[in-house]
Amino acid sequence: MSMSLPDSQEIIDDLAFFDDWEQRYQYIIDLGKSIPQMPKEKKTDANLVRGCQSSVWLDSTLDNGVIRFSVDSDAIIVQGLLALVMAAYNNKTPRQILDFDIAQYFAQLDLERHISPTRGNGLRAIVSRIQTLAKQSVN
Amino acid sequence: MSLDIQALRAQFPILSRQIDGKPLVYLDNAATTQKPQVVLDAILNFYTTTNANVHRGAHALSDEATRRYEQSRDDVAKFINANSREEVIWTAGTTESINMVAKGLAQQLTAGDEVVVTEMEHHANLVTWQQACKVSGATLNVAPILDNGELDLAAFSALLSTRTKLVAFPHVSNALGTVNPIKSLTQKAKAVGAWVLVDGAQGIAHGGVDVQDIGCDFYAFSGHKLFGPTGIGVLWGKHAVLKDWPVWLVGGEMIADVTYQDATWGVLPNRLEAGTPNIAGVIGLAAAVNWFSNLDTLAVQQHESALLASAHEQASNLDGMRVIGTAAHKMGVMSFMLANAHPADVGFILDRQGVAIRTGDNCAQPLMKKLGIPGTARASFSIYNTLEEVDILFDALRKATMMLA
Numbered sequence: 001m002s003m004s005l006p007d008s009q010e011i012i013d014d015l016a017f018f019d020d021w022e023q024r025y026q027y028i029i030d031l032g033k034s035i036p037q038m039p040k041e042k043k044t045d046a047n048l049v050r051g052c053q054s055s056v057w058l059d060s061t062l063d064n065g066v067i068r069f070s071v072d073s074d075a076i077i078v079q080g081l082l083a084l085v086m087a088a089y090n091n092k093t094p095r096q097i098l099d100f101d102i103a104q105y106f107a108q109l110d111l112e113r114h115i116s117p118t119r120g121n122g123l124r125a126i127v128s129r130i131q132t133l134a135k136q137s138v139n
Numbered sequence: 140m141s142l143d144i145q146a147l148r149a150q151f152p153i154l155s156r157q158i159d160g161k162p163l164v165y166l167d168n169a170a171t172t173q174k175p176q177v178v179l180d181a182i183l184n185f186y187t188t189t190n191a192n193v194h195r196g197a198h199a200l201s202d203e204a205t206r207r208y209e210q211s212r213d214d215v216a217k218f219i220n221a222n223s224r225e226e227v228i229w230t231a232g233t234t235e236s237i238n239m240v241a242k243g244l245a246q247q248l249t250a251g252d253e254v255v256v257t258e259m260e261h262h263a264n265l266v267t268w269q270q271a272c273k274v275s276g277a278t279l280n281v282a283p284i285l286d287n288g289e290l291d292l293a294a295f296s297a298l299l300s301t302r303t304k305l306v307a308f309p310h311v312s313n314a315l316g317t318v319n320p321i322k323s324l325t326q327k328a329k330a331v332g333a334w335v336l337v338d339g340a341q342g343i344a345h346g347g348v349d350v351q352d353i354g355c356d357f358y359a360f361s362g363h364k365l366f367g368p369t370g371i372g373v374l375w376g377k378h379a380v381l382k383d384w385p386v387w388l389v390g391g392e393m394i395a396d397v398t399y400q401d402a403t404w405g406v407l408p409n410r411l412e413a414g415t416p417n418i419a420g421v422i423g424l425a426a427a428v429n430w431f432s433n434l435d436t437l438a439v440q441q442h443e444s445a446l447l448a449s450a451h452e453q454a455s456n457l458d459g460m461r462v463i464g465t466a467a468h469k470m471g472v473m474s475f476m477l478a479n480a481h482p483a484d485v486g487f488i489l490d491r492q493g494v495a496i497r498t499g500d501n502c503a504q505p506l507m508k509k510l511g512i513p514g515t516a517r518a519s520f521s522i523y524n525t526l527e528e529v530d531i532l533f534d535a536l537r538k539a540t541m542m543l544a
Contacts, residue, residue, distance in 0.1 A: 021159070021491045026542060053499040053514070054483035074513060075481035076543065077488075 005034070008088040008100075012108050024110075025077065032080030038072035049122040049129065054078050056122040058129055062137055066091050071126070081114055081123050089130055097134035102127055142438040148523045150175040161493030164528045164535075169313050169341055169472050169519035170497055171363045174427070178367055181426035185419045193418055194392065194409075208418055211425030212408070218428045219358065220349040221375055225407040228381070229416050232372035233340040234263040236359035237307075239374055239411065240336055241267035243385040244305055250276035253302045255333070257282045257290055257319075258509060259312040262502045264338040268307055277304070284509075288315035288464035296327055303333040310342025310358075314501035314515070315464030316447075316472030318342075325354045334380065340364055344521065345443060345470050346436035356380045362420065367427035371420030374411070381407055388413035439522050446520040446529055447473060453533045459540060463515050474501065474515040477536065480543040482516040488539040489516075494532055 006014065011031075018024045038057055047057045054075035061068050069090050073079040088105055089097050106112045114123055148154050151173045156163045165173060185207070191200035193208045209224075216224045230236045248254070254268045258281055272279040280303075282295040290308070299306070306328035311318050321337055328335045339360040342348060350358045357380075362371040376384070386393065386404055390413040395403040404410040450473045454460045459478030477485050486498035497517040500507045507514055518532055 022538075022542065025488065025491065029542065053486065054481060055513075075483040077484045078481075 005031070005083055005087045005090070008084075008105060011084060011087050012105070015109050028080035028084070029076055030080075031083040032073075032076045032078075035071065035079060035083050035086070038070050042070060043072065049125045054122065056082060056126055058126050060130075060133055066093050067097065067130075067133065067137065069130070073122070078123060081111070082126065084109065084111070085123070085127060085130070094134040094137035097130060098138065141435060142442050142522070144442070144523065144525055147434075148525075150177070151523055152176060152179070154523060158493040158495075159491060164492075164494045164531050166518040166520060166524065166528070166532060167495045167497050168344075168521035168524070169364070169517065171369065172344060172366050172521050173523070174366055174368070174423075175430055177430050178423050178426045182368060182419050182423040185422045190419075192415055204418060208416070208421055211421045214425040214428050215373060218348075218432055219373075219375055220351050222351060223378055226350075226375055226378050226381060228374040228376065228408050228411045229421055230359075230372045230374050231370055231417070232361040232363070233338060233359045234267075234372075236357075236372055236374035237263055237267045237336065237338065239387050240305075240357050240359075240376070240384070241271040242387040244268075244334075245271035245275050246385045248272065248275035248277040248304060251302060252277040252304045253280055253298075253300070254278070255280045255282060255295070255298050255303055255306040255328070257295070257308045258284045259288070259290070259309060259315055259317060259506055260307075260503065261309065261313050261338065261340065262504070263340070264307050264309060264336075265505070268305070282308075284315075284317075287466055288312065288317045289466040290317070290319055290324075292320075295324065299327060299331045299333065301331055303328070303331050305334040305336065307336040307338065309338040309340070310348075311345070311470050311472070312464065313341045313472065314474055314503045314506055314517070315466065316469035316474065317464060317466040318468040318470050321353055321355070329354060341471060344431075346431070346434075346439050350375050362424035362427065365424070365427055366431060367424035368420045371417045371424045373424075378407065381411065384411070386410055386413075390414050392416075434522070442522060443471065443520060446524055446526065447471070449526055449529045450518065450520070450532070453529065457533065457536060457540070460536070463510065463512070471521070472517060472519045474517045476512060476515060477540060477543070480539065482514050484543050485516045485536070485539050488542055489532075489535045492531075492535040492538065494535045496532075 015024055042059045043057050047059045049056045056073040059070045071082045073082055088100050153173050189204050191204040193205040212224050212227050216227045221227055254272055256265055256268055269279050280298045282298055283291045285291050308319055308324055310321055325335045335355040336357040337355045339358050343360040344365045356377050358375045360373055363369040393405055393410050393413040395405045454462050461476045463474040482498040489496055499514045
């Protein structure tokens with residue numbers, strides 16, 4: 001999937017620049033809108049991660065040693081959070097994915113609440129699905 | 140008597156919390172209510188001064204713990220006007236209460252028998268009966284609701300027959316706020332000889348529940364939605380029905396005589412209460428019930444109606460807001476959709492403003508499917524909420540509308 005996303009460091013810098021939550025969320029919403037919609041035929045049950053609050057889809061292909069993802073959500077803020085995850089993981093090698101400290105990244109973004117186990121938005125499940133995928137590709 | 144809301148709020152320590160620097164506006168009361176200091180004190184006091192197992196000790200502490208534990212049963216029996224204390228069975232909550240009845244029912248159902256529920260059920264009052272029907276070969280009939288979220292009374296009546304063994308419905312719908320006419324529904328079901336279970340999870344905290352007046356066979360509720368602790372609830376059942384109801388959990392406390400090969404069951408309430416109970420939970424629940432009973436029920440209900448009326452009025456003036464569930468008689472709950480925004484997004488943006496609501500399928504997936512929506516946002520009110528908090532909710536919703544446009 002061709003996503004023209006800023007990289008994870010740029011996102012950290014961008015979000016640090018805003019001093020109120022509204023601007024930060026607006027930035028996340030806009031990021032979410034910038035992700036191309038996942039083609040309908042990719043929104044299969046196998047690609048679905050259901051949360052009780054919102055649903056997310058994840059599809060991936062291994063291409064020239066890097067994993068290319070496509071993602072989607074029915075909620076726009078979750079979509080934006082997925083964009084943050086994609087900035088870290090998309091077009092990276094399985095090794096790079098496994099070496100990336102996602103918890104630290106979300107903490108730096110001051111968004112760790114969103115990947116806590118209590119959140120029913122499927123984001124954490126997506127992250128662990130990506131990590132599992134990377135592990136399988138490394139082996 | 141009347142209600143001094145500020146004095147009432149002062150009894151709930153958690154209500155003075157801040158979230159992200161903003162005062163907490165807690166509007167998720169249908170999920171769980173907050174606890175007044177007297178309840179917190181009762182639990183701490185039990186563990187600090189009286190902790191012992193009940194019914195089995197040969198010592199002073201155990202006697203004292205047992206006394207307080209059984210006194211709690213009296214308090215709850217009085218609160219719901221049970222005919223006798225033995226009709227109050229402690230459970231882990233509404234879900235376990237309904238499971239206890241459903242597991243027992245499954246043993247008594249055969250193919251050709253029918254169970255009736257409604258389209259507005261919480262999963263706890265649907266999956267339980269659905270599974271009881273599955274294992275027994277009985278049929279589950281689902282009474283439809285009208286577009287406004289009220290039960291279709293004609294259709295409900297049409298489903299009842301001598302084949303109907305049990306009818307279950309919610310006192311108040313957790314997803315729609317609909318208050319069901321539980322007394323007349325019960326009369327209709329009793330007329331065909333069915334057992335009646337009322338899911339009281341959302342009904343109990345609004346005051347005035349009188350199980351004898353309702354005329355049902357079972358009324359189930361949770362302590363934690365009634366200002367009490369989590370993990371404790373009640374199955375109330377008519378003595379004549381409960382005394383022979385098939386036991387579900389077996390083990391200590393509930394038996395009469397045991398040999399290696401056989402056992403006989405004790406009498407109510409013990410026969411339905413296997414194992415060491417949630418003693419501190421029971422005592423906390425009784426503290427909550429006694430605290431709640433001392434409030435002016437009429438004033439409580441008037442205050443809650445005023446909160447909901449204000450919310451509905453402001454909803455009708457907010458562009459793009461659609462209230463899900465517009466029954467003539469509602470309590471506690473306002474579910475809604477905001478323009479094209481996903482409920483989860485609305486929840487995120489309200490959360491950042493200190494406003495706690497529920498978003499999602501409200502544990503009622505079939506209902507959401509019927510309504511053709513992925514879920515709702517849900518604001519639910521309790522006695523300690525204020526009209527100012529309703530205003531804050533709508534300020535927050537206006538901001539959400541703006542940001543998600």
